[in-house]
Amino acid sequence: MLQPLLQQANFLALTLANPLFMAAEQGVIADHTQVEIWDSGVLVFTPLTAEPTSDIVLSSGIHGNETAPIELCNQLIRAILQQHLLLRQRVMFIFGNPMAMINGTRFVTENLNRLFNGEHANPNVLTNGERARAAKLESYMQQFFTATGRKRFHYDLHTAIRGSRHERFAVCPYRPGKPHLKQQIAFLSAAGIEAFLMHHEPTTTFSYASSANYQAEAFTVELGKVMPFGQNDLTRLAALRAMLMALLAETATPTPDFAADKQVLYRVCRSITKNFADFAFTFDKDLPNFTQFAQGEVLAHENGQAIVAEQEGEAIVFPNAQIPIGQRAALCVVADPGIPLA
C-alpha cells in the first residue's frame, strides 16, 4: 500500500478500501521523513533531519460516523506526504474504527471508546471486531511511546451526537495527584476549544489509557456535530488545524498565553449509570450538551425511580439512553472556575 499512498496521498481512501488489514511497510519521503504503515488506519511519520522532541498521536474515527476530524487528519497526512508540511516531530495518525467508518455508524458491535485500558480483554465478554481493534491500538500506542525524554501528546478527535452549548470542548482524563496544565488548556483554547471537563475517575476511554499508561498529555476533543463524509465545514476547524500544524512542524512546542477568561472549566461531579432496561431521560433527544438544570429537577427515570439534579446548575453532557445496562448514560458537570491548574 506504500506506493499508492505516496502517489495518491489519500490514506483515508486506502483505509476504507482495506479496512481489516494492511501489511506493515515503510519508506522515505525525499530523504527527510520516514513513513511507516503499521496497519489499516495506522500511519507513523518520523522526521529524519533532526531529533524530534515530541511523540504525538492524532486519533480520529474511534466512532466511525464522526467524520470531520477524520477528514481533517487526512488533510494533514496529505500535506506531509506532499511536502507542504515539513515535520519536526514524530506523529502517529490513527483512524480508529474503519469498519464503522464504512458503515457510517458510531460502531459495528460495541462502543470502541469503552474498551481501552485493558477492558477489551475482559474475560466475561465475547470478543468482537471492536475488542480486537482496541487490543491492536493499545499495542501500537505501546510501540509508539517508547522513547524516553520526549513529550507525549494524544489528541483523540471526535464529534458529538447532539448539539452543544459549547461547540467545541475537551474532556480531560482523570489524573490523580497531578494538576491539569495551563499550557495544554491554552493550546487547545487557541485551537478553538471553548470548554474543558475535568474527569473525576478512571475510565476505559482511549485518552484516559494514554494518560494513565504513558503519561501523555491526552484529551478527548469534541469538535461539533456528527455529519456524513463530505458534508463537514472544515473551516470551522481552521484554528485547530493551524495549532496542530504548528505542533507538528515547529521545533518547540507552541505555548500560547493562558487567559483564564477564554474558556469555561467544568468539574465532572458524577456519571449516571443505566441500571435498568426502562431507563429514559425526561428531556428531548435534541437537548444540547451542557444544558443546565435546577437542583431537584428530574433528569431521568428508571425502575419507577426518579433521578434528579443533585445541585443547582448541574449540566448534562453526552446523554445516551440507548446503551447496554451497566454503562454510563450521561456525565453531570458543574462550572468550576476554581479548578487548580499548574
Ligand SMILES: [Zn+2]
Ligand atoms: Zn465520539
